[in-house]
Amino acid sequence: MKNFDLIKLPFSKNNPILVQVLGVCSCLAVTAQLKPAVVMAISVIVVVALANVIISLLRNTIPPRIRIIVQLVVVSTLVVLVDQVLKAYVYDVSKQLSVFVGLIITNCIVMGRLEAFAMVQKPLPSLLDGIGNGLGYSVILIVLGFVRELFGSGTLWGYPVMEKLGLYEIGYENNGLMIMPPMALILVGLIIWWHRSKNKDLCEQ
Amino acid sequence: MAKSFSNSYIFIYSAVLVVVAALILTVVAVSLKPAQEKNQRAETKQMILKTIGIDATRDNADELYAQHITEADNYYTFDGGIILPLKGTGLWGPIWGYLALDNESTVVGAVFDHKGETPGLGGEIASDKFAQRFIGKKMDTEAIHLKKNADKSNPYEVDAISGGTMTSNGVTAMLAKAYDDYSNLLTKPETPETLETPAEEMEATE
The missing domain is CATH 1.10.287 (Helix Hairpins)
Known part of the structure; x- marks a missing residue:
């Protein structure tokens, strides 16, 4: 596989959320607003990419019998680091994300990439694979965060878009369902539907 | 491998x-x-x-x-009353908050937060909606407590959180503890201060 494919494929044909259907839990929970979605996305990219590189560097020294534990230790360490950094520099966002930063540890995308890719590949492709999958996850998160914040709260990144457009004066109202997690699931469903219709080869017979 | x-x-x-x-x-x-x-x-x-x-x-x-x-010893004062810190335990971990009381021990504002209560259930104590239920309640002759289907006109009752019974109980216990700890700061109705009010009213009717 060419290196560029490692970044490109997770965007669409092998998207972690749309095709592998991994990491859906956090994607429903943190996308009510754009800002936490973006911070979560960046955190996941950092964790997947670094974990992939570290595991790939260690891959020949890791005894297969304890490989899952080794992967977990590496991932947990990285996640705690990210959590500490968030608490120090973007405290409000870290409060909003609360348990979900910690839950990156159990995000199946991370473990999935380590087990399926980094354990058997060199560091550079692993790095690219991590970034690619992180970005694939991020794209969906950001789209969801954008739609849900815009129609659910009438703001974008906290900026009152709908109010500035003067829509409330002509009777526009925010859609309360948008800020509930079930709506995120419905939106993910719609995106998967659209995505499958564009990529017929992904459809099961 | x-x-x-x-x-x-x-x-x-x-x-x-x-x-x-x-x-x-x-x-x-x-x-x-x-x-x-x-x-x-x-x-x-x-x-x-x-x-x-x-x-x-x-x-x-x-x-x-x-x-x-x-800042006073272990509480805070503002122009018009006192603010009591609250500390307690919820279902999963610590919960805390602050309660602002005016000179007649009526709640003018409240705020709560928690370490790890369940989001959407017990975690709702951190919402503005919950905090606003306390405004106008009294901390004078007894502590405020949380209750299901609370009587809104009762100054000592606040509606509990549905699905968050354990956390709500924690809030009740926290308020009771604060009531005991700070009882010397709370204005009881029999103090002369509050007796002045009817006198003024009589003057007004004359």
């Missing part, structure tokens, strides 16, 4: 891995601590200011706090 590893290799490998991870985390945690504590202090100030209706941002919290709040 087919390489075999001896047991002692596995032991040493995991021990070294864990020690390295612990070392990295310790260094990072210690070096980031000042920044984190600064955020937490600012947040406490924001919470206290919120009880008296001032929405501070993290940046101007220090300044506004200095303007409006005076």
Whole structure:
């Protein structure tokens, strides 16, 4: 596989959320607003990419019998680091994300990439694979965060878009369902539907 | 992958891995601590200011706090009353809050927060909607308590959170404890201060 494919494929044909259907839990929970979605996305990219590189560097020294534990230790360490950094520099966002930063540890995308890719590949492709999958996850998160914040709260990144457009004066109202997690699931469903219709080869017979 | 590893290799490998991870985390945690504590202090100030209706941002919290709040022994005073800190336990961990009372021990503002209550259930105590239920309630002859289907006109009852019974009980216990701890600060109705009010009314009718 060419290196560029490692970044490109997770965007669409092998998207972690749309095709592998991994990491859906956090994607429903943190996308009510754009800002936490973006911070979560960046955190996941950092964790997947670094974990992939570290595991790939260690891959020949890791005894297969304890490989899952080794992967977990590496991932947990990285996640705690990210959590500490968030608490120090973007405290409000870290409060909003609360348990979900910690839950990156159990995000199946991370473990999935380590087990399926980094354990058997060199560091550079692993790095690219991590970034690619992180970005694939991020794209969906950001789209969801954008739609849900815009129609659910009438703001974008906290900026009152709908109010500035003067829509409330002509009777526009925010859609309360948008800020509930079930709506995120419905939106993910719609995106998967659209995505499958564009990529017929992904459809099961 | 087919390489075999001896047991002692596995032991040493995991021990070294864990020690390295612990070392990295310790260094990072210690070096980031000042920044984190600064955020937490600012947040406490924001919470206290919120009880008296001032929405501070993290940046101007220090300044506004200095303007409006005076720290007493183990409580706070503002122009018009006192603010009591509340500490208790919820279902999963600590819960805390601040209660601003005017000179007649009527709640003018409240704010609650929690470490790890279930989001959407017990975690709702941190919402503005919940905090607003306390406004106008009394902490004079008895403590406020949370109750299902509370009588809104009863000044000692506040509607509990549905699905968050354990956390609600924690809030009730926390309020009862604060009532005991600060009973000397709370204005009881029989004090002369409150008796003045009817007298004024009589004058007005004359």
